[in-house]
Amino acid sequence: MPKRHLRYASLCAALFLWAPAAHAATLRLAWDRNPEPEVAGYVLEYGNQPGVRPFSVDVGNQTTFQITGLTDGMPYYFAVRAYNTFRVLSSPSIEISRRVGIPYSVAVDFNGDKRSDVAVFRPSTGDWFLGPQGSVRFGLSTDIPTPADYDGDGKIDVAVFRPSEARWFIAPSSTNYASAYSVFYGTATDVPVQGDYDGDGRADVAVYRPSQGRWFIATSSSYYTTGFSVGFGVATDVPVAGDYDGDGRSDIAIFRPSSSLWFVATSISNYTSSFSKAFGLSTDIRVPADYDGDGKTDIAVFRPSEARWFISGSSAGFSTAFSVFFGVATDVPAPADYDGDGRSDIAIFRPSEGRWFIATSSSWYTTGFSVPYGLSTDIPIVQRR
Ligand SMILES: [Ca+2]
Numbered sequence: 001m002p003k004r005h006l007r008y009a010s011l012c013a014a015l016f017l018w019a020p021a022a023h024a025a026t027l028r029l030a031w032d033r034n035p036e037p038e039v040a041g042y043v044l045e046y047g048n049q050p051g052v053r054p055f056s057v058d059v060g061n062q063t064t065f066q067i068t069g070l071t072d073g074m075p076y077y078f079a080v081r082a083y084n085t086f087r088v089l090s091s092p093s094i095e096i097s098r099r100v101g102i103p104y105s106v107a108v109d110f111n112g113d114k115r116s117d118v119a120v121f122r123p124s125t126g127d128w129f130l131g132p133q134g135s136v137r138f139g140l141s142t143d144i145p146t147p148a149d150y151d152g153d154g155k156i157d158v159a160v161f162r163p164s165e166a167r168w169f170i171a172p173s174s175t176n177y178a179s180a181y182s183v184f185y186g187t188a189t190d191v192p193v194q195g196d197y198d199g200d201g202r203a204d205v206a207v208y209r210p211s212q213g214r215w216f217i218a219t220s221s222s223y224y225t226t227g228f229s230v231g232f233g234v235a236t237d238v239p240v241a242g243d244y245d246g247d248g249r250s251d252i253a254i255f256r257p258s259s260s261l262w263f264v265a266t267s268i269s270n271y272t273s274s275f276s277k278a279f280g281l282s283t284d285i286r287v288p289a290d291y292d293g294d295g296k297t298d299i300a301v302f303r304p305s306e307a308r309w310f311i312s313g314s315s316a317g318f319s320t321a322f323s324v325f326f327g328v329a330t331d332v333p334a335p336a337d338y339d340g341d342g343r344s345d346i347a348i349f350r351p352s353e354g355r356w357f358i359a360t361s362s363s364w365y366t367t368g369f370s371v372p373y374g375l376s377t378d379i380p381i382v383q384r385r
Pocket residue numbers: 148149150151152153154155156157172173174
């Protein structure tokens with residue numbers, strides 16, 4: 001009898017997981033049912049390196065599975081395959097990843113519900129408007145907002161970098177922004193690139209120094225008393241830090257306008273190995289985020305002249321791209337996960353109207369909503385380059 005292959009080469013691009021910090025070393029995974037009628041079960045594959053999954057579990061004919069016995073602090077990469085009654089396996093689903101046993105936060109999620117909040121910084125007054133969390137006055141008009149989860153409670157904290165003093169000011173969510181501390185780090189011409197480079201679930205204080213083409217990172221695990229630096233980039237490069245390899249640690253990444261190349265030094269290689277990808281134009285606005293929901297940052301740009309978004313998904317190895325027309329030339333792109341499905345939405349802030357327009361990932365960007373929030377002089381808190 002000839003072996004019959006499953007017609008669907010891959011499962012729908014939806015393998016979800018939950019990693020509550022309280023349940024370290026345990027992850028719950030779920031996936032879409034393969035629509036083929038002869039599917040008899042699923043195999044879950046996993047490993048600790050992107051694209052390398054030496055372990056597998058036959059989970060039977062169910063579409064959720066709780067995996068236990070994982071090692072805290074390690075990144076895990078998962079994919080599922082369906083099999084038929086002849087035990088012929090389908091191609092793997094997209095690979096998703098999560099570092100287990102550490103807190104994780106969602107971009108611009110101030111109240112910790114794992115949905116991004118519509119939020120702005122008002123330079124004229126130093127006020128932060130944080131959606132459901134209300135407002136807090138913090139910083140000066142000349143400060144650069146540097147929001148991130150510095151205290152590791154899963155909620156984004158209010159923070160700024162003050163170039164004139166080369167000083168960071170951080171008001172943690174765990175104090176309801178009522179008490180703040182400061183760290184002297186960087187120089188006036190440095191570009192802040194806060195992120196979790198040491199992988200402890202708390203944001204590190206970090207800068208890119210264009211004059212030296214070097215990244216300087218003061219680790220949260222040392223309470224910013226020590227850290228490391230990595231030479232990566234040249235003076236004209238634009239930092240585009242993100243978690244492109246999906247190991248839960250920030251990668252060092254730059255965009256080079258002269259060649260439209262993205263260069264990424266991966267955290268999983270301890271920044272010793274890198275890859276590059278040509279994508280976008282020098283006049284584009286860089287909007288890297290996780291649009292396909294695999295836990296890895298995607299390469300993406302907003303092109304004002306066409307009011308068009310171009311996205312190269314990590315789940316396809318940055319080998320293909322798609323585009324979405326959304327916004328107008330003068331809009332400020334503000335992508336984040338407003339609908340809370342684990343995938344970044346396409347979103348803009350329209351200063352002229354003080355209004356946000358959001359095309360939700362859960363609708364495949366075909367529909368969405370708009371909400372008035374902010375004034376024309378406000379700055380969306382979402383990071384972009
Ligand atoms: Ca926090």
